[in-house]
Amino acid sequence: MIGSSRTASRLVGRWACAVATAALVAAVAAPASAQSTIRDTEVEGIIREWTDPVFSAMGLEPSEIQVLLVNDGDLNAFATGNRVIGVNTGLILRTENPNQLLGVLAHEAGHVKNRHVLRQGAQSAAMQPFLMTMALGALAIAAGQPGAGAALLGSGQFFGTVNALRYLQGQEGEADITAQRGLEAAGESGRGLVEFFENFRSQEVFSDARRYPYFRSHPLSGQRIEALRRPVEAASHYGQADSPERLAQHALIRAKIHAFMDAPNTTLRAYGSSDTSFPARYARAIAWYRDGQTQKALDATDALIAEQPADPYLYELKGQILFEEGRPAEAIAAHSESVRLKPDAPLLRINLAHALIETNDPARLDEAVDQLKRAVAREDDNTLAWRLLSQAYASQGKEGEARLASAEYYFAAGGQAEATQFALRARDMLPAGSNEWRRAMDIVLASGATMDDIEDLDRRQEQRRDRPTVIPPPVA
Structure with missing residues (x-):
């Protein structure tokens, strides 16, 4: 995990670590502008294990779908036009079983499949004026001016918004049916999605007694639930139950989110010592670590490792505890074991590289660079990896x-001007025609540099040809 530390500010910087690709920042700015996204290899892996077969059954390529965990306690999920699905931690914690969470994610994938790219625009253009109109109308009535309230609620803006809501409701219904079909094709039940909607049916804005006639004849959720229930109950996999393994995974996800996001005392109360389940003991270990009870956290983590010695995420937690305690040299062994057990996980390699760099031992820098290069080969938009790689190269004098x-760091983060500046400097220092030189040129061109910039750089490169290289050749 690029995980939590003991204070809220450091928490945002580690477990709640913002993903930083330029395209992604643009994609999620509207629905999640005030939140950060969480990176955790274990949680991400479980969710992808559940969802990828459903995405495939829908005719979507799983590798083209990005699922984000959003650090927000509100109940919400969203899909964007460029195949990004986001789900709030608050929604995950309100799901009662894995099938409910899978159903919600399948519904969002339904928006992607049906190319509902106007969904966000419709919400901003129609929903916000509607909510404002309703609020003003309610205030006018409460202030003793029912005529003013009726005028506002009967305005063209209000009824124009009703039409937009019908359009949105149509999209929601399409996504529901697409999700149901995808779940069925993947051998999963759609019952969880129906259950989840039923659990929050009471959240409709108005009761029947207060609802305007239009909403009485066009229920916002009841009609939708019934339209979904019929094909779900008729499907051959309706009775498919969550496996014990999947139930345990769901419990672990919930425990881990609580442990990293809630105050330690809250976690320790929720997962008291009488609860000896694996998720509860995992949560307590994290809570003790975040509460500064380092030895207690290490002892608890070691006990879990003794039970499950092939779990890479337990070694990851142990390495993180030691690293955050200012003991990076001791953290290396734990992070190395996590990488050995899960070599395809970029975040685990980044953890190891970070520990290697923080030892301030020049002899460890080559390994740190190797780990980071392997990480960015799989996640070329990981800004932390690029920042650490820049730090390691600088320490080596490269x-x-x-x-x-x-330059890669700023390019991934969407800072085109800074990316261009650093790429131009890099090109000036790297051997002409090398792979690194060509990559610097790619960034320069992609970031909008002019030919005048490049020609000026070439003139300076010519002037430097007879100068000593930045890195002296090794002594013979």
């Missing part, structure tokens, strides 16, 4: 490579 890594 100024050209360090500047190229900084």
Whole structure:
């Protein structure tokens, strides 16, 4: 986990670590502008294990779908036009079983499948004026001016918004049916999605007694639930139950989110010592670590490792505890074991590299660079990896490579001007025609540099040809 530390501010910087690709920042700015996204290999892996077969059954390529965990306690999920699905931690914690969470994610994938790219625009253009109109109308009536309230609620803006809501409701119904069909094709039940909707049916804004006639004849959720229930109950996999393994995974996800997001005392009360389940003991270990009870956290983690020695995420937690305690050299062994057990996980390699760098031992820098290069080969938009790689190269005196890594950092984060600046500097220092030189040129061109910029750089490169190289050759 790129995980939590003991204070809220450091928590945002580690477990609640914002994903930073330029395209992604643009994609999620509207629905999640005030939140951060969580990166955790274990939780991400479980969710992808559940969802990828459903995505495939829908005719979607799983590798093209990005699922984000959003650090927000509100009940919400969203899909964007460029195949990004987001789900709030608050929604995950309100699901009662894995099938409910899978159903919600399948519904969002239904929006992606049906190319509901106007969904966000419709919400901003129609829903917000509607809510404002309703609020003003309610205030006018409460202030003793029912005529003013009726005028507002009967305005063209209000009824124009009703039409937009019908359009949105149509999209929601399409996504429901697409989700149901995808779940059925993947051998999963759609019952969880119906259950989840039923659990929050009472959240409709108005009761029947207060609802305007239009809403009485066009129920916002009841009609939708019934339209979904019929095909779900008729499907051959309706009775498919969550496996014990999947139930345990769901309990672990919930425990881990609580442990990293809630105050330690809250977690320790929720997962008291009488609860000896694996998720509860995992949550307590994390809570003790965040509460500064380091030895207690390490002892608890070691006990879990003794029971499940092939679990890479327990070694990850142990490494994180030691690293956050200012003991990076001791953290290396735990992080190395997590990488050995899960070599395809970029975040685990980044953890190991970070510990290697923080030892301030020059002899460890080559391994740190190797781990980071392997990480960015799988996640080329991981800004933390690029920042650490720049730091490692700079410590080795490799100024050209360090500047190229900084350019990659800004390019991934959407800072085109800074990316261009660092890429130009890198190109000036790297051997002409090398792979690194070509990559610097790619960033320069992609970031909008002009030919004048490049020609000026070439003139300076010519002037530097007879100068000593940045890195002295090794002594013979």
